[in-house]
Amino acid sequence: MLENKPLAVVTASTAGIGLSAAMALAKSGMHVVVSSRKAENVSQAVALINDAYGPDAASGIPCHVGNKANREALVAFAASRSAHIRALVLNAAVSTAYGPIFNISEDQWDKMFDINLKAAFFLVKDFNDMLTAGSSVTFITSIAAYNPIPGLGAYSITKTALLGMCKTLSVELARDGIRVNAIAPGLIQTKFSEKLWKHKDQGKGEAMESNKISKFLHIPMRRIGMPNDIGGVVAFLVSEDAAYITGETIVVAGGITSKL
Numbered sequence: 001m002l003e004n005k006p007l008a009v010v011t012a013s014t015a016g017i018g019l020s021a022a023m024a025l026a027k028s029g030m031h032v033v034v035s036s037r038k039a040e041n042v043s044q045a046v047a048l049i050n051d052a053y054g055p056d057a058a059s060g061i062p063c064h065v066g067n068k069a070n071r072e073a074l075v076a077f078a079a080s081r082s083a084h085i086r087a088l089v090l091n092a093a094v095s096t097a098y099g100p101i102f103n104i105s106e107d108q109w110d111k112m113f114d115i116n117l118k119a120a121f122f123l124v125k126d127f128n129d130m131l132t133a134g135s136s137v138t139f140i141t142s143i144a145a146y147n148p149i150p151g152l153g154a155y156s157i158t159k160t161a162l163l164g165m166c167k168t169l170s171v172e173l174a175r176d177g178i179r180v181n182a183i184a185p186g187l188i189q190t191k192f193s194e195k196l197w198k199h200k201d202q203g204k205g206e207a208m209e210s211n212k213i214s215k216f217l218h219i220p221m222r223r224i225g226m227p228n229d230i231g232g233v234v235a236f237l238v239s240e241d242a243a244y245i246t247g248e249t250i251v252v253a254g255g256i257t258s259k260l
């Protein structure tokens with residue numbers, strides 16, 4: 001069991017936004033339980049965080065969030081660390097279909113809703129007994145929740161639905177002093193979004209420069225985001241500084257318009 005550190009659990013936290021969130025939470029003094037599907041990725045991320053913030057900064061377990069047994073193992077692993085969880089960050093998502101929305105198969109639809117919504121909901125449910133007054137839940141949604149991305153229609157629907165889940169759970173859990181919020185990143189340079197930012201430059205076969213992409217995507221700040229643009233916002237939302245914020249979604253998208 002952990003002696004002094006509050007516990008954080010971040011799903012899909014071995015790369016990109018999830019890893020950045022895990023690093024930021026470890027930096028703020030929490031012990032972070034890291035997880036993702038592949039054991040070697042988990043080991044690497046745990047080593048990286050412990051190298052940066054000390055041997056008690058992180059531990060980890062593989063967890064494919066779409067797998068019920070894996071989710072239960074994650075809960076049991078976290079419970080072996082601490083009876084209470086201060087921060088639960090639901091970051092895992094998948095995009096299974098690209099193209100006109102009616103080209104999607106039922107399997108592709110089900111998988112996207114299973115990972116992006118159902119798994120996030122049931123993880124909150126499964127961790128509910130470990131959430132106490134002062135705990136918080138943070139969903140990672142997307143700017144696509146507000147502005148559907150062409151070709152990613154069903155993915156965009158799952159992310160809009162997450163806004164609703166955030167609102168509903170925030171009301172349900174507020175009476176226990178548990179806050180529920182979300183972050184909607186814009187285009188962030190990770191493997192997940194490679195197809196969006198690795199546009200070919202007029203057939204030259206080179207990646208477009210950041211400011212060219214941002215013009216193409218109408219990003220007022222004229223750059224795409226980096227994972228570290230999100231990690232600190234997660235740390236803020238779970239901190240005491242955000243003690244009166246619940247049911248909200250913070251858009252972190254370089255100024256891209258966001259309105260439902």
Ligand SMILES: NC(=O)c1ccc[n+]([C@@H]2O[C@H](COP(=O)([O-])OP(=O)(O)OC[C@H]3O[C@@H](n4cnc5c(N)ncnc54)[C@H](OP(=O)(O)O)[C@@H]3O)[C@@H](O)[C@H]2O)c1
Nearest residue numbers: 012014015016017036037038064065093142188190192193
């Ligand atoms: N990048 C963007 O532009 C952007 C914008 C808006 C929102 N988002 C959202 O940000 C979140 C993270 O995306 P990212 O861009 O950071 O992705 P990323 O850099 O590609 O990282 C994905 C992470 O998820 C893990 N993972 C994938 N499938 C998983 C599953 N079924 N269960 C558990 N872990 C899984 C991967 O590790 P393993 O391979 O080991 O599983 C990896 O650690 C997603 O919710 C995404 O929708 C991203």
